[in-house]
Amino acid sequence: MLENKINDLRKDKDLLLMPHLVLGYPSFGENAELIDTMVGAGAEIIEMQIPFSEPMSDGPVILKANDEALKKGANTTKCLDFAKETCAKYPDTIFVFMTYYNISFAYGISRFLEKALQAGIQGVIVPDLPHEEGEEFLFCCKEVGLSPIFIFTPTNTEERLKDVSQYCEGMVYCVGRKGVTGIKTQIDSSLDGLIKKYRKITNLPLALGFGIQDKNDIQTVTGKVDIAVIGTKILMIQQKEGIPAVGEFLKALRE
Amino acid sequence: MTKIKQGYYGQFGGKFIPEILWTNFDELIASYKAAKSNVSFWAEYESLMGSYSCRPTPLTYAQNLSEYLGGAQIYIKREDLNHTGAHKLNNVMGQGLLTKRMGKKRVIAETGAGQHGVATATMAAKFGFECEIYMGEIDVERQRPNVFWMEKLGAKINVVKDGTKTLKDAINAAFRDWIYSMDTTHYVLGTACGPYPFPEMVMWFQSIIGKEAKKQIMSVTGQLPDRVYACVGGGSNALGIFSGFLEDTDVELIGVEAGGKGIDSGKHAARFVSGAGEVGVAQGMKTMFLQDDEGQMRETHSVSAGLDYIGVSPILADLNEKKRVRFEVAIDDEVIEAVKLTIKKEGIIPALESAHAFAQVIKEAPDMRKDQTIIINQSGRGDKDIFIIADALGDKAWKEFIIEKAKVYCVGK
Numbered sequence: 181m182l183e184n185k186i187n188d189l190r191k192d193k194d195l196l197l198m199p200h201l202v203l204g205y206p207s208f209g210e211n212a213e214l215i216d217t218m219v220g221a222g223a224e225i226i227e228m229q230i231p232f233s234e235p236m237s238d239g240p241v242i243l244k245a246n247d248e249a250l251k252k253g254a255n256t257t258k259c260l261d262f263a264k265e266t267c268a269k270y271p272d273t274i275f276v277f278m279t280y281y282n283i284s285f286a287y288g289i290s291r292f293l294e295k296a297l298q299a300g301i302q303g304v305i306v307p308d309l310p311h312e313e314g315e316e317f318l319f320c321c322k323e324v325g326l327s328p329i330f331i332f333t334p335t336n337t338e339e340r341l342k343d344v345s346q347y348c349e350g351m352v353y354c355v356g357r358k359g360v361t362g363i364k365t366q367i368d369s370s371l372d373g374l375i376k377k378y379r380k381i382t383n384l385p386l387a388l389g390f391g392i393q394d395k396n397d398i399q400t401v402t403g404k405v406d407i408a409v410i411g412t413k414i415l416m417i418q419q420k421e422g423i424p425a426v427g428e429f430l431k432a433l434r435e
Numbered sequence: 436m437t438k439i440k441q442g443y444y445g446q447f448g449g450k451f452i453p454e455i456l457w458t459n460f461d462e463l464i465a466s467y468k469a470a471k472s473n474v475s476f477w478a479e480y481e482s483l484m485g486s487y488s489c490r491p492t493p494l495t496y497a498q499n500l501s502e503y504l505g506g507a508q509i510y511i512k513r514e515d516l517n518h519t520g521a522h523k524l525n526n527v528m529g530q531g532l533l534t535k536r537m538g539k540k541r542v543i544a545e546t547g548a549g550q551h552g553v554a555t556a557t558m559a560a561k562f563g564f565e566c567e568i569y570m571g572e573i574d575v576e577r578q579r580p581n582v583f584w585m586e587k588l589g590a591k592i593n594v595v596k597d598g599t600k601t602l603k604d605a606i607n608a609a610f611r612d613w614i615y616s617m618d619t620t621h622y623v624l625g626t627a628c629g630p631y632p633f634p635e636m637v638m639w640f641q642s643i644i645g646k647e648a649k650k651q652i653m654s655v656t657g658q659l660p661d662r663v664y665a666c667v668g669g670g671s672n673a674l675g676i677f678s679g680f681l682e683d684t685d686v687e688l689i690g691v692e693a694g695g696k697g698i699d700s701g702k703h704a705a706r707f708v709s710g711a712g713e714v715g716v717a718q719g720m721k722t723m724f725l726q727d728d729e730g731q732m733r734e735t736h737s738v739s740a741g742l743d744y745i746g747v748s749p750i751l752a753d754l755n756e757k758k759r760v761r762f763e764v765a766i767d768d769e770v771i772e773a774v775k776l777t778i779k780k781e782g783i784i785p786a787l788e789s790a791h792a793f794a795q796v797i798k799e800a801p802d803m804r805k806d807q808t809i810i811i812n813q814s815g816r817g818d819k820d821i822f823i824i825a826d827a828l829g830d831k832a833w834k835e836f837i838i839e840k841a842k843v844y845c846v847g848k
């Protein structure tokens with residue numbers, strides 16, 4: 181189970197790293213290289229996004245990567261195949277999928293989740309699927325044995341967070357601020373309050389996402405959350421400085 | 436089914452939104468429901484539309500066109516006579532009143548043809564809201580005059596360069612803005628699409644068309660019409676007029692989709708008639724989309740920007756499934772012919788979108804009896820789309836005029 185695995189890893193480490201990538205961008209070959217670098221740099225969990233033509237919650241950088249990946253012919257089948265190879269290659273690393281609901285809906289929800297599980301994926305994040313709309317999805321997750329990961333946001337009421345936490349497994353994906361991916365989160369005292377609020381509601385591991393930039397941010401959130409998600413920043417480093425620089429960046433975060 | 440979920444119409448609809456917008460939607464839904472259950476809200480809305488727009492819009496008997504086609508008697512519901520030239524203003528002013536009630540000071544909107552953008556910018560100017568419009572790069576090029584007016588009306592135009600650079604991408608961009616700005620901002624969605632409550636709320640504001648049309652036709656002919664025709668982009672003008680007749684099962688309702696260059700060409704926006712539409716989830720709703728086997732949205736085509744859209748109202752998807760609305764297509768060439776004929780016979784210039792409904796009537800009316808009646812919803816006027824229509828008609832003299840005009844600008848600078 182994803183939750184147990186994360187808790188086990190946390191016994192030896194104060195904070196786990198969960199870098200993100202968009203599958204098929206700029207190519208599956210480069211994805212493979214990037215993942216090898218991420219694993220080499222100590223990333224414990226890797227979030228693989230299956231591209232979609234309508235990525236509503238993503239900011240310009242990830243959005244563009246989605247567009248490009250699709251233009252170059254990425255599709256769900258190829259992403260599942262790639263995931264299968266990759267998970268087999270790195271058995272100690274946890275892989276989760278992030279994708280919009282229509283990807284699994286068009287593929288057939290149970291078929292998609294089964295293939296994901298067979299590939300070695302351990303959790304799925306669907307940013308446009310409130311649990312109210314996810315009856316079939318949640319049912320299939322249970323049947324298949326994959327963890328559905330839901331999202332906590334600063335605009336949610338405590339009541340809503342409690343409600344969401346009941347459907348969530350493995351970890352909670354926590355957003356530290358309003359806005360799409362790529363905007364910097366102010367890592368300050370108000371964030372402390374927010375994380376305390378999240379913590380009160382769930383015992384699941386907390387992953388903090390959206391806008392973590394540097395070592396300073398990492399130090400501030402260490403001891404408060406379990407996992408730091410690094411998304412847009414990775415893409416930007418990859419685009420500007422290449423894949424090896426991503427490795428150096430990840431290593432330096434916890435040095 | 437025993438339990439019908441809020442915001443569902445049969446199997447379609449829903450509220451597929453990022454969690455960050457959840458609370459915001461709770462507020463919007465509460466505000467919509469409060470407005471709907473308050474009779475004075477509708478009275479305020481009608482009075483605003485009477486003094487600021489041109490409501491009730493007339494129902495015009497198209498005598499020449501009816502005689503020419505030799506069949507049913509044709510009546511035209513004149514949404515083109517609304518302020519800003521289309522039915523879009525009905526929805527926008529309604530949402531403007533809601534925005535005021537929610538205490539928000541900024542509005543955002545997507546626009547394809549530019550019609551909804553102009554309407555929103557107009558409403559924002561009147562109510563004193565800050566306004567930003569998201570518009571696909573391709574649409575900005577096709578609809579430059581509307582961009583001009585939006586800017587003059589004080590709106591900021593954000594050119595959307597993602598995806599297919601059209602309406603669907605503008606909708607995504609507007610949602611991205613809202614994910615950040617929801618505390619101060621209302622997103623004025625322009626058609627009966629998107630997450631609940633938008634499809635229902637937009638239909639409610641547009642139902643003013645159907646309410647009037649029913650009263651008007653009853654007072655002129657003493658009976659209900661046999662058929663009602665409307666073009667279908669997202670579905671707001673169609674649902675607006677259809678809503679007046681949904682319960683009257685003897686009235687046949689016909690929605691006309693954009694056949695573009697023909698269904699076989701693949702260049703169309705016909706989600707129902709083409710057979711290529713599939714149930715999917717995007718833009719916050721579950722409905723029929725033009726998408727590929729793996730759920731990626733496809734490119735669409737229509738001579739009219741307003742019908743050039745991958746999705747359709749979940750309420751219409753349900754009415755299609757229940758066979759309450761019959762869907763047909765008109766292709767670009769038929770649409771141009773319909774514009775020409777309507778201008779010549781009636782002195783009325785329909786928008787290219789609306790001309791899809793006319794084109795279908797031209798096909799069907801001759802086979803109907805003379806004692807039967809038809810209403811066409813003329814959702815907008817075409818004269819403000821002069822650049823597009825002149826191009827579509829291939830008007831030589833107009834082209835020469837533009838070339839000469841451009842020369843003056845070149846010298847002048």
Ligand SMILES: Cc1ncc(COP(=O)(O)O)c(C=O)c1O
Pocket residue numbers: 521522523547548549550551625626627666667668669670671672673740741742786788789814815816
């Ligand atoms: C004049 C006119 N008619 C129709 C439409 C299509 O929209 P809907 O199907 O929501 O009425 C548009 C959209 O821009 C429009 O401008």
